[in-house]
Amino acid sequence: MSQKRKIALFVSAIGFGGAEKVVSLLLDELTKYFDVTLILLYDEIKLPLNKNAKIVILSKPGSTFKTNIFARLYDNFKFIFKYQKALKEHNIEVAVSFLVRQNIMNGIAKMNNKKLKTIISERCFPSIMYSDQKATSFLTKLLIPFFYNKNDKLFSNSIYINNDLISNYNIKIDTSVIYNPILTKNRKPKLKSYKNLEDVFNVVTVGRLIPVKNQKSIIEAIKLLPSNFVLDIYGDGELHDDLNLLSKELDIQDRIHFNGNVNNVKSHIVEKHCFVLSSITEGFPNVVLEAMSVGLPVICTNCMSGPLELLNDNEKVNILSGSFVKAKYGLLVNVDDTVGLSQAIKYMQNNIEERNMYSKLSFERAKTYDVSNIGIHVKNLIDSL
Known part of the structure:
Protein backbone atom coordinates (compact mmCIF):
# COMPACT_ATOMS: atom_id res chain seq x y z
CA MET A 1 0.00 0.00 0.00
CA ILE A 182 -21.25 21.06 7.79
CA LEU A 183 -22.21 17.86 9.58
CA THR A 184 -25.72 16.81 8.62
CA LYS A 185 -28.09 14.07 9.72
CA ASN A 186 -30.25 11.81 7.58
CA ARG A 187 -33.44 12.82 9.37
CA LYS A 188 -34.52 16.42 9.99
CA PRO A 189 -35.10 17.35 13.64
CA LYS A 190 -38.66 18.35 14.42
CA LEU A 191 -39.20 22.10 14.14
CA LYS A 192 -40.44 23.67 17.34
CA SER A 193 -44.19 24.05 16.96
CA TYR A 194 -45.88 27.42 16.94
CA LYS A 195 -49.67 27.64 16.74
CA ASN A 196 -50.87 30.59 18.82
CA LEU A 197 -49.67 34.00 17.63
CA GLU A 198 -49.79 35.24 21.23
CA ASP A 199 -47.20 32.70 22.36
CA VAL A 200 -43.51 33.55 22.71
CA PHE A 201 -41.69 33.47 19.37
CA ASN A 202 -38.02 32.56 19.84
CA VAL A 203 -35.53 34.20 17.47
CA VAL A 204 -31.88 33.12 17.63
CA THR A 205 -28.56 34.39 16.27
CA VAL A 206 -25.00 33.09 16.60
CA GLY A 207 -21.74 34.96 16.09
CA ARG A 208 -18.91 36.91 17.65
CA LEU A 209 -20.08 40.18 19.19
CA ILE A 210 -18.10 42.43 16.87
CA PRO A 211 -19.16 45.31 14.59
CA VAL A 212 -19.38 43.38 11.30
CA LYS A 213 -21.83 40.86 12.80
CA ASN A 214 -24.18 43.77 13.55
CA GLN A 215 -26.30 42.16 16.30
CA LYS A 216 -27.36 45.73 17.10
CA SER A 217 -29.69 45.54 14.09
CA ILE A 218 -31.51 42.46 15.43
CA ILE A 219 -31.91 43.98 18.90
CA GLU A 220 -33.41 47.11 17.33
CA ALA A 221 -35.70 44.93 15.19
CA ILE A 222 -36.95 43.10 18.28
CA LYS A 223 -37.83 46.49 19.79
CA LEU A 224 -40.18 47.11 16.82
CA LEU A 225 -42.03 43.83 17.45
CA PRO A 226 -44.63 42.90 20.10
CA SER A 227 -43.44 41.81 23.54
CA ASN A 228 -43.83 38.08 22.79
CA PHE A 229 -40.82 38.19 20.43
CA VAL A 230 -37.58 37.29 22.22
CA LEU A 231 -33.97 36.96 21.04
CA ASP A 232 -31.27 34.51 22.11
CA ILE A 233 -27.69 35.51 21.23
CA TYR A 234 -24.92 32.89 21.25
CA GLY A 235 -21.34 34.12 21.07
CA ASP A 236 -19.13 36.59 22.86
CA GLY A 237 -16.89 39.50 21.98
CA GLU A 238 -15.90 43.11 22.45
CA LEU A 239 -19.42 44.50 22.01
CA HIS A 240 -21.08 42.44 24.75
CA ASP A 241 -21.40 45.33 27.19
CA ASP A 242 -22.51 47.79 24.48
CA LEU A 243 -25.21 45.46 23.20
CA ASN A 244 -26.39 44.68 26.71
CA LEU A 245 -26.60 48.42 27.41
CA LEU A 246 -28.54 48.94 24.16
CA SER A 247 -31.14 46.36 25.20
CA LYS A 248 -31.57 48.22 28.51
CA GLU A 249 -31.84 51.61 26.80
CA LEU A 250 -34.56 50.18 24.54
CA ASP A 251 -36.26 48.70 27.63
CA ILE A 252 -36.23 45.17 26.20
CA GLN A 253 -33.50 43.65 28.38
CA ASP A 254 -35.91 40.92 29.54
CA ARG A 255 -36.40 39.88 25.90
CA ILE A 256 -32.70 39.72 24.93
CA HIS A 257 -30.72 36.77 26.29
CA PHE A 258 -26.91 36.74 26.04
CA ASN A 259 -25.73 33.12 26.28
CA GLY A 260 -22.01 33.42 25.49
CA ASN A 261 -20.04 30.69 23.72
CA VAL A 262 -21.34 27.15 23.99
CA ASN A 263 -20.21 23.76 22.78
CA ASN A 264 -22.51 22.06 20.26
CA VAL A 265 -24.46 25.21 19.47
CA LYS A 266 -26.85 23.25 17.22
CA SER A 267 -28.35 21.51 20.25
CA HIS A 268 -29.30 24.96 21.62
CA ILE A 269 -30.61 26.65 18.48
CA VAL A 270 -32.78 23.70 17.41
CA GLU A 271 -35.19 24.71 20.20
CA LYS A 272 -35.89 28.10 18.60
CA HIS A 273 -38.40 29.19 15.95
CA CYS A 274 -36.18 30.96 13.39
CA PHE A 275 -32.55 31.98 12.86
CA VAL A 276 -31.31 35.47 11.92
CA LEU A 277 -27.98 36.58 10.46
CA SER A 278 -27.58 40.37 10.47
CA SER A 279 -23.97 40.73 9.26
CA ILE A 280 -22.59 43.67 7.31
CA THR A 281 -20.13 41.33 5.59
CA GLU A 282 -19.39 37.61 5.64
CA GLY A 283 -17.26 35.01 3.94
CA PHE A 284 -19.59 32.06 3.84
CA PRO A 285 -21.50 32.00 7.14
CA ASN A 286 -21.05 28.71 9.01
CA VAL A 287 -23.72 29.66 11.51
CA VAL A 288 -26.36 29.81 8.78
CA LEU A 289 -25.39 26.34 7.60
CA GLU A 290 -25.56 25.06 11.16
CA ALA A 291 -29.04 26.50 11.55
CA MET A 292 -30.19 25.04 8.24
CA SER A 293 -28.71 21.63 9.09
CA VAL A 294 -31.17 21.32 12.01
CA GLY A 295 -34.07 22.57 9.89
CA LEU A 296 -34.35 26.12 11.21
CA PRO A 297 -35.91 28.60 8.78
CA VAL A 298 -33.43 31.43 8.25
CA ILE A 299 -33.43 35.17 7.63
CA CYS A 300 -30.21 36.75 6.35
CA THR A 301 -28.96 40.16 5.36
CA ASN A 302 -27.99 40.18 1.70
CA CYS A 303 -24.41 41.04 2.63
CA MET A 304 -21.18 40.47 0.74
CA SER A 305 -20.81 37.55 0.63
CA GLY A 306 -22.43 34.16 1.22
CA PRO A 307 -26.17 34.57 1.90
CA LEU A 308 -27.18 35.14 -1.73
CA GLU A 309 -25.18 32.07 -2.80
CA LEU A 310 -26.57 29.96 0.01
CA LEU A 311 -30.21 31.08 -0.01
CA ASN A 312 -30.84 31.90 -3.68
CA ASP A 313 -28.26 30.03 -5.79
CA ASN A 314 -26.51 33.38 -6.32
CA GLU A 315 -29.42 34.77 -8.34
CA LYS A 316 -29.61 38.52 -7.65
CA VAL A 317 -32.64 40.00 -5.91
CA ASN A 318 -34.06 43.50 -5.52
CA ILE A 319 -35.08 44.16 -1.92
CA LEU A 320 -37.14 47.24 -1.14
CA SER A 321 -36.17 49.32 1.89
CA GLY A 322 -38.20 48.32 4.92
CA SER A 323 -39.11 44.98 3.37
CA PHE A 324 -37.67 41.55 2.52
CA VAL A 325 -37.53 39.03 -0.32
CA LYS A 326 -38.62 35.40 -0.23
CA ALA A 327 -35.58 33.61 -1.67
CA LYS A 328 -35.42 29.92 -2.59
CA TYR A 329 -34.23 28.71 0.81
CA GLY A 330 -34.97 31.57 3.21
CA LEU A 331 -35.70 35.28 3.55
CA LEU A 332 -33.27 38.05 2.54
CA VAL A 333 -33.23 41.63 3.84
CA ASN A 334 -31.00 44.61 3.10
CA VAL A 335 -27.97 45.18 5.29
CA ASP A 336 -28.70 47.31 8.37
CA ASP A 337 -32.41 47.58 7.54
CA THR A 338 -33.98 47.25 10.99
CA VAL A 339 -37.54 47.70 9.72
CA GLY A 340 -37.08 45.14 6.94
CA LEU A 341 -35.60 42.68 9.43
CA SER A 342 -38.52 43.14 11.83
CA GLN A 343 -40.96 42.53 8.97
CA ALA A 344 -39.15 39.33 7.96
CA ILE A 345 -39.25 38.03 11.54
CA LYS A 346 -42.94 38.92 11.80
CA TYR A 347 -43.59 37.08 8.51
CA MET A 348 -41.98 33.92 9.86
CA GLN A 349 -44.20 34.12 12.94
CA ASN A 350 -47.43 34.87 11.06
CA ASN A 351 -47.07 32.29 8.28
CA ILE A 352 -46.82 28.83 9.82
CA GLU A 353 -46.99 26.93 6.51
CA GLU A 354 -44.24 29.09 4.98
CA ARG A 355 -42.10 28.60 8.08
CA ASN A 356 -42.52 24.83 7.83
CA MET A 357 -41.72 24.96 4.11
CA TYR A 358 -38.49 26.88 4.70
CA SER A 359 -37.60 24.47 7.50
CA LYS A 360 -37.70 21.54 5.06
CA LEU A 361 -35.86 23.48 2.36
CA SER A 362 -33.17 24.53 4.85
CA PHE A 363 -32.48 20.95 5.84
CA GLU A 364 -32.27 19.68 2.26
CA ARG A 365 -30.08 22.60 1.22
CA ALA A 366 -27.63 21.96 4.08
CA LYS A 367 -27.11 18.37 2.95
CA THR A 368 -25.30 19.56 -0.19
CA TYR A 369 -22.64 21.09 2.08
Whole structure:
Protein backbone atom coordinates (compact mmCIF):
# COMPACT_ATOMS: atom_id res chain seq x y z
CA MET A 1 0.00 0.00 0.00
CA SER A 2 1.39 3.42 -0.98
CA GLN A 3 2.37 5.83 1.77
CA LYS A 4 -0.01 8.70 2.44
CA ARG A 5 1.08 12.12 1.28
CA LYS A 6 2.12 14.42 4.15
CA ILE A 7 0.09 17.63 4.41
CA ALA A 8 -0.32 20.36 7.01
CA LEU A 9 -3.33 22.48 7.94
CA PHE A 10 -2.23 25.81 9.44
CA VAL A 11 -4.51 28.03 11.52
CA SER A 12 -4.08 30.34 14.51
CA ALA A 13 -5.99 28.20 17.03
CA ILE A 14 -9.06 26.01 17.29
CA GLY A 15 -11.59 28.29 18.93
CA PHE A 16 -15.23 28.88 18.05
CA GLY A 17 -14.63 30.93 14.88
CA GLY A 18 -15.82 29.90 11.43
CA ALA A 19 -12.38 29.03 10.01
CA GLU A 20 -11.57 26.94 13.09
CA LYS A 21 -14.81 24.97 12.73
CA VAL A 22 -14.01 24.35 9.06
CA VAL A 23 -10.56 23.02 9.94
CA SER A 24 -11.87 20.76 12.71
CA LEU A 25 -14.43 19.24 10.31
CA LEU A 26 -11.99 18.87 7.42
CA LEU A 27 -9.59 16.92 9.63
CA ASP A 28 -12.10 14.08 9.81
CA GLU A 29 -12.18 13.79 6.02
CA LEU A 30 -8.59 14.62 5.07
CA THR A 31 -7.09 12.09 7.51
CA LYS A 32 -8.74 9.40 5.37
CA TYR A 33 -6.53 10.34 2.43
CA PHE A 34 -3.44 12.06 3.85
CA ASP A 35 -0.97 12.01 6.72
CA VAL A 36 -2.17 15.26 8.35
CA THR A 37 -0.35 17.58 10.76
CA LEU A 38 -2.37 20.41 12.31
CA ILE A 39 -0.14 23.42 13.03
CA LEU A 40 -1.42 26.04 15.49
CA LEU A 41 0.06 29.34 16.59
CA TYR A 42 -1.54 29.15 20.03
CA ASP A 43 -2.40 26.40 22.50
CA GLU A 44 -6.16 26.81 22.25
CA ILE A 45 -8.32 23.83 21.28
CA LYS A 46 -12.03 24.17 22.03
CA LEU A 47 -13.45 21.86 19.38
CA PRO A 48 -13.05 18.08 18.97
CA LEU A 49 -10.19 17.05 16.66
CA ASN A 50 -9.60 13.83 14.78
CA LYS A 51 -7.25 11.61 16.78
CA ASN A 52 -5.34 10.59 13.63
CA ALA A 53 -4.02 14.12 13.09
CA LYS A 54 -0.71 15.15 14.63
CA ILE A 55 -0.83 18.51 16.44
CA VAL A 56 2.05 21.00 16.54
CA ILE A 57 1.72 24.20 18.62
CA LEU A 58 4.21 26.97 17.85
CA SER A 59 3.88 29.01 21.05
CA LYS A 60 4.46 28.16 24.70
CA PRO A 61 1.48 26.98 26.81
CA GLY A 62 -0.56 29.92 28.03
CA SER A 63 0.62 32.28 25.28
CA THR A 64 -2.14 34.42 23.78
CA PHE A 65 -2.58 36.94 20.98
CA LYS A 66 -0.73 40.15 21.83
CA THR A 67 -2.53 43.50 21.59
CA ASN A 68 0.65 45.60 21.66
CA ILE A 69 1.81 46.16 18.08
CA PHE A 70 5.52 45.65 18.84
CA ALA A 71 4.89 42.46 20.84
CA ARG A 72 2.71 41.24 17.98
CA LEU A 73 5.43 41.91 15.41
CA TYR A 74 7.99 40.10 17.57
CA ASP A 75 5.64 37.10 17.91
CA ASN A 76 5.05 37.01 14.17
CA PHE A 77 8.77 36.94 13.37
CA LYS A 78 9.21 34.02 15.77
CA PHE A 79 6.23 32.20 14.29
CA ILE A 80 7.61 32.54 10.75
CA PHE A 81 10.77 30.64 11.69
CA LYS A 82 8.99 28.13 13.92
CA TYR A 83 6.43 27.38 11.18
CA GLN A 84 9.10 26.68 8.59
CA LYS A 85 10.97 24.48 11.08
CA ALA A 86 7.78 22.48 11.77
CA LEU A 87 7.17 21.97 8.04
CA LYS A 88 10.70 20.66 7.61
CA GLU A 89 10.64 18.40 10.70
CA HIS A 90 7.39 16.75 9.62
CA ASN A 91 8.40 16.45 5.94
CA ILE A 92 5.31 18.35 4.81
CA GLU A 93 4.70 18.23 1.07
CA VAL A 94 1.58 20.43 0.89
CA ALA A 95 0.74 23.17 3.42
CA VAL A 96 -2.80 24.57 3.55
CA SER A 97 -3.29 27.78 5.54
CA PHE A 98 -6.38 29.68 6.64
CA LEU A 99 -6.75 33.45 7.25
CA VAL A 100 -4.49 36.34 6.40
CA ARG A 101 -1.65 36.00 8.93
CA GLN A 102 -1.17 32.28 8.27
CA ASN A 103 -1.53 32.84 4.51
CA ILE A 104 1.30 35.38 4.56
CA MET A 105 3.48 32.95 6.54
CA ASN A 106 2.68 30.23 4.02
CA GLY A 107 3.85 32.54 1.24
CA ILE A 108 7.13 33.13 3.09
CA ALA A 109 7.58 29.39 3.62
CA LYS A 110 7.05 28.83 -0.11
CA MET A 111 9.63 31.51 -0.96
CA ASN A 112 12.20 29.68 1.18
CA ASN A 113 11.34 26.17 -0.03
CA LYS A 114 10.51 25.90 -3.72
CA LYS A 115 9.66 22.18 -3.39
CA LEU A 116 6.90 22.92 -0.88
CA LYS A 117 3.41 23.18 -2.35
CA THR A 118 1.20 25.77 -0.68
CA ILE A 119 -2.51 26.47 -0.74
CA ILE A 120 -4.01 29.48 1.03
CA SER A 121 -7.61 30.08 2.01
CA GLU A 122 -9.26 33.47 2.45
CA ARG A 123 -12.44 33.37 4.55
CA CYS A 124 -13.66 36.99 4.54
CA PHE A 125 -14.33 39.88 2.18
CA PRO A 126 -10.95 41.63 2.60
CA SER A 127 -11.65 45.09 1.18
CA ILE A 128 -14.49 45.47 3.72
CA MET A 129 -13.07 43.46 6.61
CA TYR A 130 -9.75 45.32 6.68
CA SER A 131 -11.01 48.82 5.89
CA ASP A 132 -11.90 50.02 9.41
CA GLN A 133 -8.40 51.12 10.40
CA LYS A 134 -6.06 53.00 8.07
CA ALA A 135 -2.98 51.11 9.26
CA THR A 136 -4.62 47.71 8.74
CA SER A 137 -5.97 48.75 5.34
CA PHE A 138 -2.55 50.00 4.25
CA LEU A 139 -0.69 46.90 5.46
CA THR A 140 -3.11 44.43 3.87
CA LYS A 141 -3.01 46.32 0.56
CA LEU A 142 0.77 45.97 0.70
CA LEU A 143 1.23 42.48 2.12
CA ILE A 144 -1.63 40.49 0.56
CA PRO A 145 -0.66 41.07 -3.10
CA PHE A 146 3.01 40.32 -2.48
CA PHE A 147 2.82 37.24 -0.23
CA TYR A 148 -0.43 35.67 -1.45
CA ASN A 149 0.95 35.53 -4.98
CA LYS A 150 3.95 33.51 -3.78
CA ASN A 151 1.67 30.53 -3.11
CA ASP A 152 0.50 27.91 -5.60
CA LYS A 153 -3.28 28.10 -5.23
CA LEU A 154 -5.99 29.94 -3.34
CA PHE A 155 -9.48 28.88 -2.41
CA SER A 156 -12.16 30.87 -0.65
CA ASN A 157 -15.75 30.15 0.32
CA SER A 158 -17.35 32.66 -2.05
CA ILE A 159 -16.98 33.80 -5.64
CA TYR A 160 -17.27 37.39 -4.40
CA ILE A 161 -14.22 36.99 -2.16
CA ASN A 162 -12.17 35.77 -5.12
CA ASN A 163 -13.38 38.66 -7.24
CA ASP A 164 -12.44 41.09 -4.47
CA LEU A 165 -8.95 39.59 -4.18
CA ILE A 166 -8.41 39.76 -7.93
CA SER A 167 -9.83 43.26 -8.39
CA ASN A 168 -8.53 45.01 -5.26
CA TYR A 169 -5.43 42.99 -4.32
CA ASN A 170 -4.11 41.95 -7.73
CA ILE A 171 -4.17 38.23 -6.93
CA LYS A 172 -2.82 36.29 -9.92
CA ILE A 173 -2.50 32.71 -8.67
CA ASP A 174 -5.12 30.07 -9.45
CA THR A 175 -8.33 30.67 -7.45
CA SER A 176 -11.29 28.41 -6.77
CA VAL A 177 -14.37 28.31 -4.53
CA ILE A 178 -14.95 25.56 -1.98
CA TYR A 179 -17.88 26.20 0.33
CA ASN A 180 -17.83 25.56 4.07
CA PRO A 181 -18.58 22.04 5.30
CA ILE A 182 -21.25 21.06 7.79
CA LEU A 183 -22.21 17.86 9.58
CA THR A 184 -25.72 16.81 8.62
CA LYS A 185 -28.09 14.07 9.72
CA ASN A 186 -30.25 11.81 7.58
CA ARG A 187 -33.44 12.82 9.37
CA LYS A 188 -34.52 16.42 9.99
CA PRO A 189 -35.10 17.35 13.64
CA LYS A 190 -38.66 18.35 14.42
CA LEU A 191 -39.20 22.10 14.14
CA LYS A 192 -40.44 23.67 17.34
CA SER A 193 -44.19 24.05 16.96
CA TYR A 194 -45.88 27.42 16.94
CA LYS A 195 -49.67 27.64 16.74
CA ASN A 196 -50.87 30.59 18.82
CA LEU A 197 -49.67 34.00 17.63
CA GLU A 198 -49.79 35.24 21.23
CA ASP A 199 -47.20 32.70 22.36
CA VAL A 200 -43.51 33.55 22.71
CA PHE A 201 -41.69 33.47 19.37
CA ASN A 202 -38.02 32.56 19.84
CA VAL A 203 -35.53 34.20 17.47
CA VAL A 204 -31.88 33.12 17.63
CA THR A 205 -28.56 34.39 16.27
CA VAL A 206 -25.00 33.09 16.60
CA GLY A 207 -21.74 34.96 16.09
CA ARG A 208 -18.91 36.91 17.65
CA LEU A 209 -20.08 40.18 19.19
CA ILE A 210 -18.10 42.43 16.87
CA PRO A 211 -19.16 45.31 14.59
CA VAL A 212 -19.38 43.38 11.30
CA LYS A 213 -21.83 40.86 12.80
CA ASN A 214 -24.18 43.77 13.55
CA GLN A 215 -26.30 42.16 16.30
CA LYS A 216 -27.36 45.73 17.10
CA SER A 217 -29.69 45.54 14.09
CA ILE A 218 -31.51 42.46 15.43
CA ILE A 219 -31.91 43.98 18.90
CA GLU A 220 -33.41 47.11 17.33
CA ALA A 221 -35.70 44.93 15.19
CA ILE A 222 -36.95 43.10 18.28
CA LYS A 223 -37.83 46.49 19.79
CA LEU A 224 -40.18 47.11 16.82
CA LEU A 225 -42.03 43.83 17.45
CA PRO A 226 -44.63 42.90 20.10
CA SER A 227 -43.44 41.81 23.54
CA ASN A 228 -43.83 38.08 22.79
CA PHE A 229 -40.82 38.19 20.43
CA VAL A 230 -37.58 37.29 22.22
CA LEU A 231 -33.97 36.96 21.04
CA ASP A 232 -31.27 34.51 22.11
CA ILE A 233 -27.69 35.51 21.23
CA TYR A 234 -24.92 32.89 21.25
CA GLY A 235 -21.34 34.12 21.07
CA ASP A 236 -19.13 36.59 22.86
CA GLY A 237 -16.89 39.50 21.98
CA GLU A 238 -15.90 43.11 22.45
CA LEU A 239 -19.42 44.50 22.01
CA HIS A 240 -21.08 42.44 24.75
CA ASP A 241 -21.40 45.33 27.19
CA ASP A 242 -22.51 47.79 24.48
CA LEU A 243 -25.21 45.46 23.20
CA ASN A 244 -26.39 44.68 26.71
CA LEU A 245 -26.60 48.42 27.41
CA LEU A 246 -28.54 48.94 24.16
CA SER A 247 -31.14 46.36 25.20
CA LYS A 248 -31.57 48.22 28.51
CA GLU A 249 -31.84 51.61 26.80
CA LEU A 250 -34.56 50.18 24.54
CA ASP A 251 -36.26 48.70 27.63
CA ILE A 252 -36.23 45.17 26.20
CA GLN A 253 -33.50 43.65 28.38
CA ASP A 254 -35.91 40.92 29.54
CA ARG A 255 -36.40 39.88 25.90
CA ILE A 256 -32.70 39.72 24.93
CA HIS A 257 -30.72 36.77 26.29
CA PHE A 258 -26.91 36.74 26.04
CA ASN A 259 -25.73 33.12 26.28
CA GLY A 260 -22.01 33.42 25.49
CA ASN A 261 -20.04 30.69 23.72
CA VAL A 262 -21.34 27.15 23.99
CA ASN A 263 -20.21 23.76 22.78
CA ASN A 264 -22.51 22.06 20.26
CA VAL A 265 -24.46 25.21 19.47
CA LYS A 266 -26.85 23.25 17.22
CA SER A 267 -28.35 21.51 20.25
CA HIS A 268 -29.30 24.96 21.62
CA ILE A 269 -30.61 26.65 18.48
CA VAL A 270 -32.78 23.70 17.41
CA GLU A 271 -35.19 24.71 20.20
CA LYS A 272 -35.89 28.10 18.60
CA HIS A 273 -38.40 29.19 15.95
CA CYS A 274 -36.18 30.96 13.39
CA PHE A 275 -32.55 31.98 12.86
CA VAL A 276 -31.31 35.47 11.92
CA LEU A 277 -27.98 36.58 10.46
CA SER A 278 -27.58 40.37 10.47
CA SER A 279 -23.97 40.73 9.26
CA ILE A 280 -22.59 43.67 7.31
CA THR A 281 -20.13 41.33 5.59
CA GLU A 282 -19.39 37.61 5.64
CA GLY A 283 -17.26 35.01 3.94
CA PHE A 284 -19.59 32.06 3.84
CA PRO A 285 -21.50 32.00 7.14
CA ASN A 286 -21.05 28.71 9.01
CA VAL A 287 -23.72 29.66 11.51
CA VAL A 288 -26.36 29.81 8.78
CA LEU A 289 -25.39 26.34 7.60
CA GLU A 290 -25.56 25.06 11.16
CA ALA A 291 -29.04 26.50 11.55
CA MET A 292 -30.19 25.04 8.24
CA SER A 293 -28.71 21.63 9.09
CA VAL A 294 -31.17 21.32 12.01
CA GLY A 295 -34.07 22.57 9.89
CA LEU A 296 -34.35 26.12 11.21
CA PRO A 297 -35.91 28.60 8.78
CA VAL A 298 -33.43 31.43 8.25
CA ILE A 299 -33.43 35.17 7.63
CA CYS A 300 -30.21 36.75 6.35
CA THR A 301 -28.96 40.16 5.36
CA ASN A 302 -27.99 40.18 1.70
CA CYS A 303 -24.41 41.04 2.63
CA MET A 304 -21.18 40.47 0.74
CA SER A 305 -20.81 37.55 0.63
CA GLY A 306 -22.43 34.16 1.22
CA PRO A 307 -26.17 34.57 1.90
CA LEU A 308 -27.18 35.14 -1.73
CA GLU A 309 -25.18 32.07 -2.80
CA LEU A 310 -26.57 29.96 0.01
CA LEU A 311 -30.21 31.08 -0.01
CA ASN A 312 -30.84 31.90 -3.68
CA ASP A 313 -28.26 30.03 -5.79
CA ASN A 314 -26.51 33.38 -6.32
CA GLU A 315 -29.42 34.77 -8.34
CA LYS A 316 -29.61 38.52 -7.65
CA VAL A 317 -32.64 40.00 -5.91
CA ASN A 318 -34.06 43.50 -5.52
CA ILE A 319 -35.08 44.16 -1.92
CA LEU A 320 -37.14 47.24 -1.14
CA SER A 321 -36.17 49.32 1.89
CA GLY A 322 -38.20 48.32 4.92
CA SER A 323 -39.11 44.98 3.37
CA PHE A 324 -37.67 41.55 2.52
CA VAL A 325 -37.53 39.03 -0.32
CA LYS A 326 -38.62 35.40 -0.23
CA ALA A 327 -35.58 33.61 -1.67
CA LYS A 328 -35.42 29.92 -2.59
CA TYR A 329 -34.23 28.71 0.81
CA GLY A 330 -34.97 31.57 3.21
CA LEU A 331 -35.70 35.28 3.55
CA LEU A 332 -33.27 38.05 2.54
CA VAL A 333 -33.23 41.63 3.84
CA ASN A 334 -31.00 44.61 3.10
CA VAL A 335 -27.97 45.18 5.29
CA ASP A 336 -28.70 47.31 8.37
CA ASP A 337 -32.41 47.58 7.54
CA THR A 338 -33.98 47.25 10.99
CA VAL A 339 -37.54 47.70 9.72
CA GLY A 340 -37.08 45.14 6.94
CA LEU A 341 -35.60 42.68 9.43
CA SER A 342 -38.52 43.14 11.83
CA GLN A 343 -40.96 42.53 8.97
CA ALA A 344 -39.15 39.33 7.96
CA ILE A 345 -39.25 38.03 11.54
CA LYS A 346 -42.94 38.92 11.80
CA TYR A 347 -43.59 37.08 8.51
CA MET A 348 -41.98 33.92 9.86
CA GLN A 349 -44.20 34.12 12.94
CA ASN A 350 -47.43 34.87 11.06
CA ASN A 351 -47.07 32.29 8.28
CA ILE A 352 -46.82 28.83 9.82
CA GLU A 353 -46.99 26.93 6.51
CA GLU A 354 -44.24 29.09 4.98
CA ARG A 355 -42.10 28.60 8.08
CA ASN A 356 -42.52 24.83 7.83
CA MET A 357 -41.72 24.96 4.11
CA TYR A 358 -38.49 26.88 4.70
CA SER A 359 -37.60 24.47 7.50
CA LYS A 360 -37.70 21.54 5.06
CA LEU A 361 -35.86 23.48 2.36
CA SER A 362 -33.17 24.53 4.85
CA PHE A 363 -32.48 20.95 5.84
CA GLU A 364 -32.27 19.68 2.26
CA ARG A 365 -30.08 22.60 1.22
CA ALA A 366 -27.63 21.96 4.08
CA LYS A 367 -27.11 18.37 2.95
CA THR A 368 -25.30 19.56 -0.19
CA TYR A 369 -22.64 21.09 2.08
CA ASP A 370 -22.05 17.95 4.13
CA VAL A 371 -18.39 17.52 5.04
CA SER A 372 -18.20 14.27 3.05
CA ASN A 373 -18.91 16.27 -0.13
CA ILE A 374 -16.81 19.34 0.69
CA GLY A 375 -13.89 17.20 1.88
CA ILE A 376 -13.62 15.61 -1.56
CA HIS A 377 -13.29 19.05 -3.16
CA VAL A 378 -10.42 19.95 -0.82
CA LYS A 379 -8.78 16.56 -1.44
CA ASN A 380 -8.99 17.10 -5.20
CA LEU A 381 -7.43 20.56 -4.83
CA ILE A 382 -4.52 19.11 -2.86
CA ASP A 383 -4.13 16.26 -5.34
CA SER A 384 -3.88 18.78 -8.19
CA LEU A 385 -0.46 19.90 -6.89
